[in-house]
Amino acid sequence: MREKLEALAEPSYQAFAAKLLPGVTDILGVRVPKLRALAKNIAKRQPAYLQAQPTCFEETMLQGFVIGYLPYDEQRIAAFVPYITNWSLCDSFCTSLKSTKAHREEMWRFLQPYFCSDQPYAIRFAVVMSLMYFIEEPYMEQLFRHYDAITNEHYYVRMAVAWAVSMCYVKQPVLTYRYLQQHSLDDQTHRMTIQKIIDSTRPTKQQKAEVRALRRSKA
Numbered sequence: 001m002r003e004k005l006e007a008l009a010e011p012s013y014q015a016f017a018a019k020l021l022p023g024v025t026d027i028l029g030v031r032v033p034k035l036r037a038l039a040k041n042i043a044k045r046q047p048a049y050l051q052a053q054p055t056c057f058e059e060t061m062l063q064g065f066v067i068g069y070l071p072y073d074e075q076r077i078a079a080f081v082p083y084i085t086n087w088s089l090c091d092s093f094c095t096s097l098k099s100t101k102a103h104r105e106e107m108w109r110f111l112q113p114y115f116c117s118d119q120p121y122a123i124r125f126a127v128v129m130s131l132m133y134f135i136e137e138p139y140m141e142q143l144f145r146h147y148d149a150i151t152n153e154h155y156y157v158r159m160a161v162a163w164a165v166s167m168c169y170v171k172q173p174v175l176t177y178r179y180l181q182q183h184s185l186d187d188q189t190h191r192m193t194i195q196k197i198i199d200s201t202r203p204t205k206q207q208k209a210e211v212r213a214l215r216r217s218k219a
Contacts, residue, residue: 001049005058008034017057021086026056032092039065050076054083061092068096072103074110081114084121087156094128101133108134115146120154127157131164135171143168148184161185162192169211170202180214187216 005028014029021027035058042049043066050067054060060083067076077097084090100107107129114126127150130143147161165185169176185193197203197211 001052001059001062002055004038005030005056005062008038009058017088021057021088024057024086024088028056028058030058032061035062036065038062040069042066043069050079057089061089064089064093065096068093068098072099072106074106077110081122081125082119084125086121087124087159090121090124090156091128094125094132097129097133100129104133108139116149118152120152120157123150123152123154123157124160127160127164131160131167135164135168137172137175140168140172140175144179144183151186153186158186158189159192161189162196165193166196166200169197169207170200173203173207177210180211190216 008030009028010031011029013031014027017027017029018024039062042062047066047070050063052059052063054063063083064080067073067080070076080093084093097107111126111129114122117123117126127147130139130146134143143164147165150157150161152158165176165180165183169180180190180193183190194211194215198208203211
């Protein structure tokens with residue numbers, strides 16, 4: 001598999017990806033559509049590939065995609081989470097878990113321990129899954145309680161929470177505006193959230209003005 005991936009790698013894309021993922025040193029430079037196509041074939045013909053130990057960034061992402069193409073299986077998902085060591089692996093894996101839509105309640109229960117993990121990318125996994133699949137009225141109060149309870153100061157945890165709350169505002173503006181008036185988020189996450197909402201093209205000018213008024217001054 002490493003040889004296949006190296007054959008698909010592009011030096012220019014490797015340089016581009018490396019800039020987006022500082023500190024990740026095992027990037028070959030394979031574009032995501034090529035990884036997805038390869039993963040789809042593996043899921044059909046060689047699902048046992050998941051037993052192999054990934055040796056680079058692309059092999060890890062490939063395994064995440066394979067899991068996404070296979071039927072819903074919490075053991076497979078749980079086994080992959082420890083391999084999530086950057087935002088790209090996290091978000092790509094979450095995007096791939098489309099079987100969540102048919103197993104929403106099972107996935108929601110599965111995610112609960114990850115919200116209170118001591119591992120930043122396990123927390124990000126739960127938060128990104130929540131924003132992709134659970135921003136619906138039956139879950140909103142639970143989402144807000146989870147976001148309030150997250151105290152991990154890792155940048156990509158805070159960014160995930162800000163992204164999640166901004167998407168909550170886009171999809172559930174009334175409930176989320178009320179939350180933004182009385183939440184327990186730290187100041188940095190609050191500022192990031194407000195900025196994300198303002199930068200979005202989806203809220204109206206009036207909504208953005210209301211949200212902008214909730215800004216806090218920096219200490």
